[in-house]
Amino acid sequence: MLLDLSHPLANGVPSFPGDPAFVATPHATHQEQRVSVTKLTMGSHQGTHLDAPFHFYAEGKTIDEMPLEPFFGPARLIDLVPGGELAPNTELTVETFLPHADAFDSGTRIILRTGWEKQFGKETFFTDFPYITPEAAEWIADTGIALLGMDLPTPGKDAWGTHLPLLAPGVEIVIVEALRNLDRLPNEFTLSAFPLNLKGIDGSPVRAIAIIE
């Protein structure tokens, strides 16, 4: 079974504050050209997307330079609040992750569920989200996982404090943000989350899909 983990993209969907808007404009139409073609404008971190190390590191890998293997393969769900939702602004510390430490095998893919996806579309989605602390980001970076996905818009309120350890040279964990439908995931599944083949770019929207046995 295939489960879509990606928010839809359409005119009016929210962007991260300060980022470009998503705009779809008719370029050819059935009425005039008997065919539909659309001009699409979006930010490199629009909706469900992933970060390249170059997002935070001027010398970091760009999307087209990232190895393909982290984008596809076995993944584990870490549900931080089974059946519920964490309160706004909940701090996610090293202590939050320690009970799940066994799942953080080197090279694996981890998807974090906080329930925050239900706030998608509200103004507070990008401001009041549960957040990973810099110390917890360093703890995660040390585990050597290949990919960290989440229903949060971004890992932490301290953007540099959380992104820098995860995207550091040699660590380069793929960060997939603003996932949805995480309440429908089993504990183990196969993740497919390939970015577009964007040369020299810092991030990419993705169609993240769970392949469930």
Added chain:
Amino acid sequence: MLLDLSHPLANGVPSFPGDPAFVATPHATHQEQRVSVTKLTMGSHQGTHLDAPFHFYAEGKTIDEMPLEPFFGPARLIDLVPGGELAPNTELTVETFLPHADAFDSGTRIILRTGWEKQFGKETFFTDFPYITPEAAEWIADTGIALLGMDLPTPGKDAWGTHLPLLAPGVEIVIVEALRNLDRLPNEFTLSAFPLNLKGIDGSPVRAIAIIE
């Protein structure tokens, strides 16, 4: 092993004649904001991409309405010119496909190799390509395959004559265009070619990947 079947996207890559240009513009930079964010503009049929039925049918399914199953699963390579390249403007007729009829199982994914990917970037890529005839498109539509991928920019010189049978209501074969690296494919593999989750849109760039055992 993962094999990338997608052309890179970068400023200056060619678009289908008349379609929007691909443009990547810095939105935030390491020099000014200590982070890189990019504004991306492209057509819905940019580079390696797939067509929704709505591309040619005003009442047809849009990208977000298409079932996910055709985008992922077992695929077969049909190499029309092993080790070589078809001549420009080669006609691909029913007789071209009949020797490969056994591979066109209902529900499967077929990738056609013509060698034309080597012309990508030249002006003639979009004008002198080998082309499927309307009769051959109707023959393919009748086989009931789920997905037809190709290294060609578009299936036929007769755009309506080839797209209409393939995208017809109830047929709705996913057409993936402008693939690359097809000379590195084995006869059988798993294809992952999910479009972005574009609501109401006629096509989508894709990162098509072959998963090879």
